[in-house]
Amino acid sequence: MSKTAEIFCIGTEVLIGDIVNTNAAYISRRLSETGINVYHHTVCGDNPERIKKCLDIAFDRSDIVVTTGGLGPTYDDITKEIIASKLGLEMYEDKEVLARITSFFDKRGLKMTENNRKQALIPKGAVIFENIHGTADGIALQSGGKTVIMLPGPPREMEPMLENSVIPYLKSFSDHILVSSNVHIFGIGESTVESLLSDLMKSSVNPTVAPYVNAGEVRLRVTASGKTESEAKKLISETEKKISDILGNYVYGIDVPSIEYVLVNKLLSQNKKIAFAESCTGGLISKRLTDVPGASGVFCCGFVTYSNEAKTKMLGVSESTLKAYGAVSVQTACEMASGAMSKSGSDIALSVTGVAGPSGGTEEKPVGTVCIGIAVKGKGARAKKLFLGGHKGNQRDFIRTLTASNAFKTALDELDGIS
Amino acid sequence: MSKTAEIFCIGTEVLIGDIVNTNAAYISRRLSETGINVYHHTVCGDNPERIKKCLDIAFDRSDIVVTTGGLGPTYDDITKEIIASKLGLEMYEDKEVLARITSFFDKRGLKMTENNRKQALIPKGAVIFENIHGTADGIALQSGGKTVIMLPGPPREMEPMLENSVIPYLKSFSDHILVSSNVHIFGIGESTVESLLSDLMKSSVNPTVAPYVNAGEVRLRVTASGKTESEAKKLISETEKKISDILGNYVYGIDVPSIEYVLVNKLLSQNKKIAFAESCTGGLISKRLTDVPGASGVFCCGFVTYSNEAKTKMLGVSESTLKAYGAVSVQTACEMASGAMSKSGSDIALSVTGVAGPSGGTEEKPVGTVCIGIAVKGKGARAKKLFLGGHKGNQRDFIRTLTASNAFKTALDELDGIS
Numbered sequence: 001m002s003k004t005a006e007i008f009c010i011g012t013e014v015l016i017g018d019i020v021n022t023n024a025a026y027i028s029r030r031l032s033e034t035g036i037n038v039y040h041h042t043v044c045g046d047n048p049e050r051i052k053k054c055l056d057i058a059f060d061r062s063d064i065v066v067t068t069g070g071l072g073p074t075y076d077d078i079t080k081e082i083i084a085s086k087l088g089l090e091m092y093e094d095k096e097v098l099a100r101i102t103s104f105f106d107k108r109g110l111k112m113t114e115n116n117r118k119q120a121l122i123p124k125g126a127v128i129f130e131n132i133h134g135t136a137d138g139i140a141l142q143s144g145g146k147t148v149i150m151l152p153g154p155p156r157e158m159e160p161m162l163e164n165s166v167i168p169y170l171k172s173f174s175d176h177i178l179v180s181s182n183v184h185i186f187g188i189g190e191s192t193v194e195s196l197l198s199d200l201m202k203s204s205v206n207p208t209v210a211p212y213v214n215a216g217e218v219r220l221r222v223t224a225s226g227k228t229e230s231e232a233k234k235l236i237s238e239t240e241k242k243i244s245d246i247l248g249n250y251v252y253g254i255d256v257p258s259i260e261y262v263l264v265n266k267l268l269s270q271n272k273k274i275a276f277a278e279s280c281t282g283g284l285i286s287k288r289l290t291d292v293p294g295a296s297g298v299f300c301c302g303f304v305t306y307s308n309e310a311k312t313k314m315l316g317v318s319e320s321t322l323k324a325y326g327a328v329s330v331q332t333a334c335e336m337a338s339g340a341m342s343k344s345g346s347d348i349a350l351s352v353t354g355v356a357g358p359s360g361g362t363e364e365k366p367v368g369t370v371c372i373g374i375a376v377k378g379k380g381a382r383a384k385k386l387f388l389g390g391h392k393g394n395q396r397d398f399i400r401t402l403t404a405s406n407a408f409k410t411a412l413d414e415l416d417g418i419s
Numbered sequence: 420m421s422k423t424a425e426i427f428c429i430g431t432e433v434l435i436g437d438i439v440n441t442n443a444a445y446i447s448r449r450l451s452e453t454g455i456n457v458y459h460h461t462v463c464g465d466n467p468e469r470i471k472k473c474l475d476i477a478f479d480r481s482d483i484v485v486t487t488g489g490l491g492p493t494y495d496d497i498t499k500e501i502i503a504s505k506l507g508l509e510m511y512e513d514k515e516v517l518a519r520i521t522s523f524f525d526k527r528g529l530k531m532t533e534n535n536r537k538q539a540l541i542p543k544g545a546v547i548f549e550n551i552h553g554t555a556d557g558i559a560l561q562s563g564g565k566t567v568i569m570l571p572g573p574p575r576e577m578e579p580m581l582e583n584s585v586i587p588y589l590k591s592f593s594d595h596i597l598v599s600s601n602v603h604i605f606g607i608g609e610s611t612v613e614s615l616l617s618d619l620m621k622s623s624v625n626p627t628v629a630p631y632v633n634a635g636e637v638r639l640r641v642t643a644s645g646k647t648e649s650e651a652k653k654l655i656s657e658t659e660k661k662i663s664d665i666l667g668n669y670v671y672g673i674d675v676p677s678i679e680y681v682l683v684n685k686l687l688s689q690n691k692k693i694a695f696a697e698s699c700t701g702g703l704i705s706k707r708l709t710d711v712p713g714a715s716g717v718f719c720c721g722f723v724t725y726s727n728e729a730k731t732k733m734l735g736v737s738e739s740t741l742k743a744y745g746a747v748s749v750q751t752a753c754e755m756a757s758g759a760m761s762k763s764g765s766d767i768a769l770s771v772t773g774v775a776g777p778s779g780g781t782e783e784k785p786v787g788t789v790c791i792g793i794a795v796k797g798k799g800a801r802a803k804k805l806f807l808g809g810h811k812g813n814q815r816d817f818i819r820t821l822t823a824s825n826a827f828k829t830a831l832d833e834l835d836g837i838s
Contacts (some may be wrong), residue, residue: 011458014444014447015452015457015458015459015460016447016448016457017443017444017445017446017447017449017451017457017641018444018447018448018631019444020439020440020441020443020444021438021440021443021444021460022441024436024439024440024462024685025436025437025438026436027436027438028433028434029435029436029437030433030436032436033434037435039434039436039463039464039469040458040461040462040463040469040473040643041428041433041434041440041461041462041463042459042461042462043443043460043461044458044459044460044461047458050458053480056457057476061472101562107437156813161567183666190463206536210556212437240639252720261833276723278702278705281706281709282705282709282714282718282721283697283702283703283704283705283706283709283721283723284706284707285702286653286697286701286702286705286706286723287700287701287702287703287706288703289701289817290700290702290723290725290726291701291816292699293777293815295701295725295776296725299701299725299726299730300724300726300728300729300731300735301723301724301725301727301769302702302721302722302723302725303720303721303722303723304695304702304705304709304720304721304722304723306709306714306715306718306719306721307715307716307718307720309719310719310720310763313720313762313763313764314720314763323677342735343732343733344729344732345732357714359712367730376733390516396710396712397710400499
């Protein structure tokens with residue numbers, strides 16, 4: 001019988017809608033993966049009376065209560081104080097925590113203000129989770145069969161604390177272990193993935209296989225339960241293999257941060273350099289590649305040629321081609337890629353040109369029409385035309401993001417020799 | 420005495436963390452601006468017992484309960500049914516609603532399934548809010564001094580319904596209205612803003628002035644209450660003027676989407692074209708400028724020159740300069756900007772070169788050292804060196820984002836003639 005949890009966010013800024021409560025989603029996903037059922041989310045402001053009442057409700061209906069926020073140094077940060085008094089626990093000033101807070105300020109050449117001492121006050125019997133990005137440590141308490149875990153509000157402080165300290169702490173109470181992995185897929189939609197894997201997914205009990213879609217990419221989360229971590233990992237790798245056998249090259253990585261990360265590392269391993277010629281993406285492809293630390297080892301340069309004039313001037317795209325076929329054409333894409341490769345001296349070059357919208361669409365080339373070109377040393381250039389539809393939310397962002405991802409996948413396939 | 424509200428989201432997908440509850444933030448912001456105090460957010464899954472209990476709690480502590488989700492056609496969409504039975508209201512099949520649902524399917528050449536009839540069942544005495552993007556209409560009920568409003572879960576259905584129907588419905592109960600505006604500031608930190616405006620902010624009651632910080636930018640939200648919209652707006656504009664008088668040029672816009680948006684429109688109004696030479700930002704500056712629809716009217720081109728070789732090859736930065744001063748230097752930044760302007764034929768060109776980290780820092784040039792150059796037709800080039808510290812979270816993202824924003828501000832100041 002798995003435990004039930006409630007995520008209780010304390011912060012007026014969330015209640016007035018200035019901040020979206022992404023913490024609740026993040027914590028819920030990780031707790032679910034740990035085998036804990038999250039049954040409620042609650043948010044209330046920095047108001048002692050309302051916090052107390054919400055805590056009473058949470059303790060009444062949940063085994064585990066995870067709070068976020070209200071651990072800061074200011075007068076309205078009262079989560080710790082209220083929970084300690086509710087559980088009848090005294091607070092003491094923890095020497096180690098105080099030393100950590102002091103050195104946090106020293107390292108940054110800042111003076112620690114008196115109110116920061118407050119953050120070293122810990123309820124008796126608490127387990128302390130170190131905050132590697134701030135001064136508000138996390139705290140876990142056990143009382144009357146209930147577990148309460150207090151985490152800081154800023155995601156950059158909360159997330160590593162959850163991963164490094166809280167999840168291991170919670171797993172220590174469980175008699176089985178859940179392990180998850182993510183299979184990253186690009187080039188086919190969710191429905192296609194589900195139909196190709198229908199037998200596998202329908203029959204999946206342990207491991208379970210759940211699909212997630214984001215920015216035109218499909219991610220399959222494989223979650224296995226086992227008595228030991230190695231037992232769970234063995235189950236996962238078997239299922240990963242089945243998925244890869246069926247989806248083949250559409251799987252671009254397992255537990256990788258991004259498709260551009262995979263591309264950078266493939267280029268490094270093949271000791272090749274890449275260049276980009278971007279029109280509709282306006283620099284996004286270069287930006288995403290250079291989000292990957294170490295990209296400098298494979299990145300020659302990028303040309304952001306938004307106008308026809310720039311395409312001609314910077315890449316040597318012929319005016320006759322632009323005139324005959326237009327900027328959004330496979331012919332222009334080919335010349336852009338060839339130009340980028342020759343001007344930069346790269347081994348491989350990608351080009352994109354398209355209609356990202358909201359305006360600029362025509363009957364013949366509606367918004368979402370995109371051409372992706374690739375030039376390869378010794379192989380010349382080629383290009384393909386795509387129509388990127390089915391956006392949710394900001395269409396322009398969606399088209400630009402998906403165009404960049406498609407370009408990355410085109411390069412990956414080329415490097416894998418399956419083009 | 421303004422009313423208190425609770426946003427109650429019903430949906431298992433939110434509880435397991437597959438969806439972030441952006442609806443709660445959106446509704447909270449709009450209700451706050453309407454003068455309604457949102458005191459609680461609650462989320463629970465598609466479970467009748469837990470939904471009932473959460474509703475009891477919500478009705479007990481809130482004047483207005485706004486639910487999202489659970490209005491669909493499937494068996495687990497039960498929000499309407501549970502609330503109707505809780506309030507002891509019978510349901511009837513609404514002819515108009517049914518007609519609308521039927522035509523919704525006809526228009527799309529789809530066959531209406533029998534379970535969609537369920538969506539035409541309305542509790543007696545309800546006010547109906549038409550759903551222009553789907554088949555799940557919204558519903559408002561008044562009972563025992565409480566107001567309950569049921570909205571569909573998908574944001575693209577919920578948001579227009581909230582704007583077009585729910586806000587006007589709620590305003591009809593209110594005797595005053597709140598209006599907000601945002602003053603956007605760049606170049607000074609939150610603490611400096613607060614000290615410069617301390618008198619204004621301390622004494623601010625109507626309008627209130629609240630600071631928010633994001634990606635190195637400070638935003639002041641000015642919120643005024645008035646009997647009429649024009650009365651509130653008058654109060655706001657007076658406070659906006661006071662802020663601008665004190666902060667002067669640090670205020671780059673009021674109620675603007677971004678600093679790049681302001682730059683694009685200033686360039687358009689002065690009929691000037693811009694080019695970029697980017698090293699550490701790796702295309703982010705071009706990307707952000709082209710996030711603004713219409714940027715093509717002012718954007719010549721971008722050079723992403725990550726390596727020294729590219730700086731020399733593409734921009735004509737002299738090898739001796741790179742050798743003598745290094746890539747991260749005001750000298751290199753100047754030559755990058757000059758090169759970008761001459762190669763592109765733009766009126767103005769920005770360049771950035773710096774150490775974004777995580778690696779690459781030295782004693783002399785630690786991570787966060789950034790040089791920003793600007794070249795202006797007829798004025799030559801100049802550059803400044805900055806140290807961007809104090810990041811929260813991902814340092815590399817922070818430095819790249821702040822570098823881009825600083826570059827945009829440099830161009831804005833130049834165009835404003837205050838450089």
